[in-house]
Amino acid sequence: MRHLIGVLALAAALTGCGSIFPVPQAPSNFYNLSPKSTFRSDLPTVDWQLVIEEPLAAGGLNTASIAFRPNPLEVQYFKDVRWTERVPKMVQTLLVESFENSGTIVSVGRQAIGLRADYSLLTEIREFQAERMAGGKVRVRINAKLIQQPRQIIVRSQSFEATVPDNAESMDATIKAWDGAIGRVMKDIVEWTIIEGETAYRARKRR
Numbered sequence: 001m002r003h004l005i006g007v008l009a010l011a012a013a014l015t016g017c018g019s020i021f022p023v024p025q026a027p028s029n030f031y032n033l034s035p036k037s038t039f040r041s042d043l044p045t046v047d048w049q050l051v052i053e054e055p056l057a058a059g060g061l062n063t064a065s066i067a068f069r070p071n072p073l074e075v076q077y078f079k080d081v082r083w084t085e086r087v088p089k090m091v092q093t094l095l096v097e098s099f100e101n102s103g104t105i106v107s108v109g110r111q112a113i114g115l116r117a118d119y120s121l122l123t124e125i126r127e128f129q130a131e132r133m134a135g136g137k138v139r140v141r142i143n144a145k146l147i148q149q150p151r152q153i154i155v156r157s158q159s160f161e162a163t164v165p166d167n168a169e170s171m172d173a174t175i176k177a178w179d180g181a182i183g184r185v186m187k188d189i190v191e192w193t194i195i196e197g198e199t200a201y202r203a204r205k206r207r
Contacts, residue, residue, distance in 0.1 A: 031066065031175050032084045035097035036186040039104075043191060046198045048118035049107040051149075052095045055088040055142070057125040062088060068130040075129065081171055087128055091142070091182075095121070098186040104194050119155070119197050120147045123189075127161070130174050136166045138174065140181040144189050146197055148204075156196045160188045 060067065064086050065077040083090055092110065099108040111120070127141035141161040148155050162184035166177040 029081045029171070030084050031081060031171075033090065033094060033175075033179050033182050035094045035101055036183050036190065037098075037101040039102050039187060039191055043102060043104045043194050044198050045104050046194060046201070047106050048197065048201050049116065050099065050105060050193070050197070051109060051111050051117040051120040052092055052099070053111045053120055053122050054092045055123040055125050057088045057128075061125050061128050062086060066130075067128065068132055070132050072133070078130075078171065087125060091123070091125060091128075094182065094186060095123070095189065098190050099193075102190050102194065117149050118201065119193075120149055121145070121189075121193060122147055126159070130166055130168075130178070132168065136168050137163045138166050138177040138181045139163045140178070140185050142185055142189065144193070146193055146200075148200065155200045156192075158192060160185045160192070162188075 060075045063077075064082045064084070066081050066083060067075055067077055069075055085093075096108060096110060099105055107117075122145045124143045125141075126143060127139045130136070130138050139161070140163075141159060143157070143159045145157045146155045147153065162181045164177040164180040164184075166174050168174060
């Protein structure tokens with residue numbers, strides 16, 4: 001009897017304070033985006049090296065959560081879905097792979113690998129969300145600065161933005177719209193960097 005009372009008391013305590021055992025959670029669905037692989041045919045082939053630094057991002061985007069705006073002043077996150085890694089890290093990977101896919105640059109890599117570069121590309125993610133206002137869409141906006149090394153001189157700076165309609169029928173459809181938006185931005189960043197970098201590089205060589 002004393003043993004039974006003890007078991008009941010323990011059960012009551014757990015009920016009141018919450019179970020000490022972890023409660024199973026529904027698994028998240030993980031999503032990734034694809035790098036750009038098609039570019040204008042007249043891009044120059046360059047022999048300088050480029051480092052892609054990890055992008056800067058506001059706190060609301062420096063996460064693996066997938067963001068949406070129900071209105072212009074509010075940011076929320078989709079439930080039970082995530083990016084495969086933090087947004088800045090994912091965008092850095094996409095940029096590196098997109099530059100490699102262009103076939104125009106001798107060497108491109110992350111800052112972490114210690115590449116001795118002629119230029120570094122510093123980016124800031126300013127918009128990276130689905131918008132659930134009238135006429136739903138996915139918006140991606142990234143500011144890019146091309147910096148000459150080792151003097152740390154900003155050669156060029158420009159913002160790149162793309163929006164793709166999103167009918168919000170499913171999460172897969174939203175991610176497909178996201179892939180289209182990031183693809184346009186990646187294409188523009190790669191082409192802009194190669195052209196502006198080569199122009200500045202040749203001008204410097206002539207001095």
